[in-house]
Amino acid sequence: MGGTLDFLSSLLGGGHRYNKRKQFQTVELRVRMDCEGCELKVRNALSTMKGVRSVDISRKQYKVTVTGYVEPHKVVKRVKSTGKKAEIWPYVPYNVVARPYAAQTYDKKAPAGYVRNVEAIRVSSQVVKPEDELAALFSDDNPNACSIM
Template sequence: MGVSGTLEYLSDIMSSAKKGKKRKQLNTVSLKVRMDCEGCQLKVKNALSSLKGVKSVDVDLKQQKVTVTGFVEAKKVLKKAKSTGKKAEPWPYVPYSLIAHPYVAQVYDKKAPPGFVRATDDTAIVTLSTVEEQYTNMFSDENPNACSIM
């Protein structure tokens, strides 16, 4: 059999042992965490860095946003952030360019960072009624019959 046969046999055993174990996927989890000072920022960053599988933790104190990258699950990251005593929730905002009507009452949020609105899955908000659609198109630059004052 020889040395090469033995090495092949051992490598086959090692590779078959790894096949049964699923690898976690690299995830990026964004959270909104209420932080007031740099002490709060450091406390949250240290807590999230201690999670198994975390590669990096980025904290933006101005936007109150924490981004965790690594082989982690969103639920575990959220639970760990809440364990610091801070109010935490999944990042609820999306860029306003992704929403059809970003200034509707249920979507627009005064507390949102600049350029962001609250994410929504409600189809009633995304679609306008025919009357609202007429008012929206009345002053549109693409409409040739729009108001001549513009």
């Protein structure tokens, strides 16, 4: 119903552009910070962003957590404008991963208790079509067997 009202109000107001609302979300980043000055620079850059409700920084883990009505790519862009290298937080707790000490998941740079999130990396680098997922469930060698998870 709200989308209909927004559309009608934009038509009556003369605007031809549909304004999409941002969702409240938490964005976690990995940012290398060595001193209080670096932390202050990143905190000031993020806290002045429109839609940001809170900024939490853990310098020891190189982790920055931003909550608010923001888009992740814009948060990364704002941190990079300070001269710091930033990426979306690539780690998950090790008890969530099936094989935490496999070659791709284990990372010496990860904070204690965390490993690299290989599933997210694998999904983001490959385009998976729904029909490919269904085709992979069945075996060509034995057409009577299937594996449904």
